[in-house]
Amino acid sequence: MRYFFCDRSLICSFFSRCYIFIFPFLLATIGSSSVYATEEVPKSTTREQVVEDLKGSMEKGFQQIDEMKKKFEELSKPVVNILNGVVDREFLQAISDLFSKSNWRLFWWTQLGAFAFSLILRLWLMRKLQPWYRRLWVDFWTLCLYLAFSLVGVPLIAIGEPFRKLVKSIWSICLANAI
Numbered sequence: 001m002r003y004f005f006c007d008r009s010l011i012c013s014f015f016s017r018c019y020i021f022i023f024p025f026l027l028a029t030i031g032s033s034s035v036y037a038t039e040e041v042p043k044s045t046t047r048e049q050v051v052e053d054l055k056g057s058m059e060k061g062f063q064q065i066d067e068m069k070k071k072f073e074e075l076s077k078p079v080v081n082i083l084n085g086v087v088d089r090e091f092l093q094a095i096s097d098l099f100s101k102s103n104w105r106l107f108w109w110t111q112l113g114a115f116a117f118s119l120i121l122r123l124w125l126m127r128k129l130q131p132w133y134r135r136l137w138v139d140f141w142t143l144c145l146y147l148a149f150s151l152v153g154v155p156l157i158a159i160g161e162p163f164r165k166l167v168k169s170i171w172s173i174c175l176a177n178a179i
């Protein structure tokens with residue numbers, strides 16, 4: 001039979017081409033509807049699963065909060081010890097003695113003398129032309145000598161007891177942080 005606009009072979013070829021694209025969608029639709037028709041999921045189990053998932057995530061969250069609390073406590077110990085040390089009566093008394101009972105003019109002149117001594121010692125040790133490693137060694141040990149003398153020796157000589165009290169209280173704060 002022949003139609004005026006097309007013949008039978010043309011119609012068959014059109015459906016066969018469409019069938020290739022439509023067939024997977026038909027299978028998926030029929031397959032999914034048959035799965036849901038035969039197997040019905042009760043709503044109570046999905047709710048229970050959601051509740052269990054929420055409980056699990058809340059427990060994990062509480063565990064993380066506990067871990068953070070422990071870390072915060074560990075990190076706050078040095079700060080608390082330093083603040084306790086700053087509030088310590090001996091430390092405050094040492095600072096007030098340092099500013100009230102010290103001879104600052106003697107301290108600064110002694111610092112200047114220590115610097116001049118280390119400079120003259122360095123010049124005397126390097127008066128001859130020496131290899132680079134010898135000059136480096138002289139620079140290093142004279143610098144260490146100057147730092148030790150200016151940070152410890154001069155304050156002990158010029159300031160005296162207030163400096164000893166201050167160093168003792170700072171040392172006790174450092175020991176409290178180390179423990």
